[in-house]
Amino acid sequence: MTQPLLRVDNITRRFGGLVALRDLSFSVAAGELVGLIGPNGAGKTTAFNVISGTVPPSSGKVLFDGRDISGGPPSRVVALGLARTFQSTSTYPEATVAENVYRGLLSRISGSVVNRLSGRHDWLLQPDGVETEINNILKITDLFAWRDAMAGSLAYGLQKRLGIAVSLAARPRMLLLDEPAAGLNHEECNELARLLRRLHQEWGLTMLLVEHHMALVMALSQRIVVLVQGEKIAEGSPQDVRDNPAVVEAYLGAPDYAHA
Ligand SMILES: Nc1ncnc2c1ncn2[C@@H]1O[C@H](COP(=O)(O)OP(=O)(O)O)[C@@H](O)[C@H]1O
Ligand SMILES: [Mg+2]
Structure with missing residues (x-):
């Protein structure tokens, strides 16, 4: 096996x-x-x-x-x-949807300490790729229309979906x-x-x-x-x-x- x-x-x-x-x-x-x-x-x-x-x-x-x-x-x-979502919504209500996703991909930005541990070079993001990646994640999760909305203003179902988007921003396996x-x-x-x-x-x-x-x-x-x-x-x-x-x-x- x-x-x-x-x-x-x-x-x-x-x-x-x-x-x-x-x-x-x-x-x-x-x-x-x-x-x-x-x-x-x-x-x-x-x-x-x-x-x-x-x-x-x-x-x-x-x-x-x-x-x-x-x-x-x-x-x-x-x-x-290996990424996870939480049982309760765990997004920052006073930040926008895009800012919440940004938080999820911080560890992948070239030069951060964590990414030196990962050994996954395909996973690294250059600073000028951040915007595109945020948009990619929002499109995959059908959240693009709410990109600039405050997370706390979203319906509950969308807030939970944002939690998934934040986890996906780490591009987990x-x-x-x-x-x-x-x-x-x-x-x-x-x-x-x-x-x-x-x-x-x-x-x-x-x-x-x-x-x-x-x-x-x-x-x-x-x-x-x-x-x-x-x-x-x-x-x-x-x-x-x-x-x-x-x-x-x-x-x-x-x-x-x-x-x-
Ligand atoms: N940090 C903790 N301190 C003390 N007991 C805990 C802690 N976390 C979970 N437990 C206990 O462990 C058991 C399993 O809880 P949990 O893993 O949350 O179950 P589930 O998610 O299946 O509902 C429960 O009895 C819970 O009270
Ligand atoms: Mg539980």
């Missing part, structure tokens, strides 16, 4: 007496779109925090493209090509998405699905998608990992996971599953 792009290897993370992740292992191949699901408190965000280097694991390792990225720091993880559909209405959800599909199919972007919206995660994911109370209880195709009695059991009574 070829080396996976991301390998989570026996990760345990404790917070005091609480075990948020217990011996979690899974991998994601280059070009794959994998879903990570589980009821509230299952450890999904903690898994993202550990993978993206904001929280060190108590034990275990995270490998990205064969390199040990356990414990980050997050700037190194991004420079190596892999993107971790933490509940991108949360709070979106039906139409915004469909637009999100179209964007993620396009990024996957046209850009070949590798993605790990945490999502409560079952219909969305089932429709987009090639493979799904199920976490319950910090432990992986199932992994397989959307169909396998949906039919798995342990998964159905874990979700019984959880209203989110009504989406499926």
Whole structure:
């Protein structure tokens, strides 16, 4: 088997007496779109925090493209090509849409410290290429029409999309998405699905998608990992996971599953 792009290897993370992740292992191949699901408190965000280097694991390792990225720091993880979005909107409301995207590509500007760590020379931006790149990112994400609007003035769905645009400005090889559909209405959800599909199919972007919206995660994911109370209880195709009695059991009574 070829080396996976991301390998989570026996990760345990404790917070005091609480075990948020217990011996979690899974991998994601280059070009794959994998879903990570589980009821509230299952450890999904903690898994993202550990993978993206904001929280060190108590034990275990995270490998990205064969390199040990356990414990980050997050700037190194991004420079190596692994970016994330946040569960809440994380854009600067008092800056324009274009300025928010600019913030996302700062690490790629030739001469910055982080880019010397990356070794990805195709990824570097010369200062005179910045404007064009901001526009590229805004076009890919269908945000160009709002280029000069204050981020805080945008509808919620657009603010969340801007969060994705900021992450894409780092031109990641892999993107971790933490509940991108949360709070979106039906139409915004469909637009999100179209964007993620396009990024996957046209850009070949590798993605790990945490999502409560079952219909969305089932429709987009090639493979799904199920976490319950910090432990992986199932992994397989959307169909396998949906039919798995342990998964159905874990979700019984959880209203989110009504989406499926
Ligand atoms: N920084 C932290 N300090 C203490 N406990 C935490 C911290 N982060 C997460 N937890 C706990 O870890 C568990 C998993 O949380 P989380 O990863 O946010 O779950 P999910 O994203 O699946 O809802 C929860 O019990 C949560 O309270
Ligand atoms: Mg979470």
